[in-house]
Amino acid sequence: MNVVDLSDLSWVVPLPVVLPLFAAGLALALWRHGRAQGVISVVALSLVLISSVTLLIAADSGPLVLDVGGWAAPVGIDLVADRLSTLMLTVSSAVTLCVLIYSIAQGVEDGDAETPIAIFHPTYLILTAGVSNAFLSGDLFNLYVGFEILLAASYVLITLGGTGERIRAGTIYVVVSLLSSVIFLLAIALVYSATGTVNLAQLGERLPDVDPGIQLVLQLLLLLAFGIKAAIFPLSAWLPDSYPTAPAPVTAVFAGLLTKVGVYAIIRTQTLLFPDGRLDDLLMWAALATMLVGVLGAVAQNDIKRLVSFTLVSHIGYMIFGIALSSEAGLAAAVFYVTHHITVQTALFLVVGLIERRGGSTSLDKLGGLAKIAPVLAILFFVPAMNLAGIPPLSGFLGKAGLLQAGVAQGTPLSYALVGGAVVTSLLTLYAIVKAWNKAFWQTAPDEPAPMRLPRGMVGPAAALVGFGLALTVLAGPLMSFTERAAATLRDPGQYISAVLPDGGRGAGLSDDVAEDAGAGDNP
């Protein structure tokens, strides 16, 4: 009955979740063999990347749905790969693979075959599985499980080694994340009691019939839970305090992916469950405050890691801006911006890790003269930094231009205020980045760092990510048209719903084979 059919690629859908989990188990069993662990992780994540690209191509012609365990949609849990989730999946798997190679090279370079490394690979793979699960989930509770998988792994990664500073930062991170998980769980309980389902597609059908007051409560609770994860002001204070203390690759992957999973969840729930956009004004204000507060924080920083963390917060505001416009153009630009930002932010953090290594510090007062002693590093920093600030013709500029266009097209006073705020934020980002650039690369070094060669294995992945960011610029046309199609799908929830719950046997919640058994059970 379930013959693998090459034209139907839905069997690929669970691979990005299952492969890293299996590999994590294998890597944990081989904890004594660091090299084998590395090979397993790289192979697993490469396979994930391949299957993500396959899904990306396949999902462009319509969402792929897989019923886990053969139980069809409202009863069973399903994994759904539509344009948005496959795009997120592809970018995230490319980024995680680069960061993995970087961290392996760092581990080899530091020569530490000790305990932290033994758990690093399994934890990292589980983090990837959690991220993939969150992207693919077609079920609110499964989304929660995906979040918990990635959060549990991130707790371990952020406190890796257990030094005093990391425990301090980890405490903040863990407690805040736990609180947001509890709020998410609370929201799920309320959603279930209001509608009797947690399946996203069925929720999209049933929620419009729910009392508007209750809808508002559910929407606010979900936004609160995801807002903490996505670090939207005023729920963002935890991020710049906890991220910079982790090891460079860990910070990079957290900055690139974890907040974006929150943004993805916001996009998904806002478009599918609450398409009437009643809270758009609130989101707009939150976006404005996130942009400005975040970038002002960045301007005040004197430590390059913290500076970049603050810009991360401020640029989340752009994505929320695009979501809050709740127009097709706004969503398309927001999705484009998420794609751009995952790559650029991760690349920046990796390069900052290299700067820390080469210059011996992350404080802008102790760094200096790096342009002369490490010109490659200067280029690697300059390109993503300018990309982040939105200098034409890089992808950051294109994403911002798309957002501003969509904002102007909206034409309300609030959207104009946001357009202004976005421009100011962009300029202030440029200011903060240029400050870091001048101090780290051009001022005379307070004390010359010892001459050393940066390990090729670390420079390579960082350069690959920088190149990936540039490729997004070159391929901006096709990518933009893809995100426009994705936004069109998002704006029309009916498409998602009918893909998950087509009429007939599946609508009753039973797959064909199960339906026979159940039919027999009904008439004993």
Place this chain on the structure above:
Amino acid sequence: MIDTSPNLVLVAVVVVLVTAGVYLLLERSLSRVLLGVIILGNGVNLLFLVAGGAAGGAPIIGQTPEGQMSDPLPQAMVLTAIVITLGMTAFLLAMAYRSWQLNGHDEVQDDLEDRRIARRAAADLAAFEDSDAVGATNLDEDAAEVRDETGSDDEPPVPADTPADASAPATGGDAR
């Protein structure tokens, strides 16, 4: 159909648990935060039982008539949530223990930014007072001290040749 109106006793228990949990979560000691997380999590888990409606028969086809079954889905979700809470509890315990190992207590430390602002204000004052009397090296040292982010200790290291009065306000600023 079975009764789906919420059970008031359960709701009251949820309210008490969530209130106590939030209160404990606001405490400074990590072990109390841990207890808060557990209680808060249990409160929300109970809410799932409320969401499931009144208890009925076992939800097995052929054993219970369809109208009188319990709703099995919230129970499945609660089980998952309990397992997750258990894992998180274990992790928080380990972190509280590690914090106790390192610092001799398990209190959540000051926010870095708060402390920096307090220290910067104090150091600005010191630099302003001493700038004429002491000279440039001390200014630099003051600045270096302000930027010191690695120290988790409450007292920043005092440079050897800094006058004692210059560092006094800096430590005073950290007192909470």
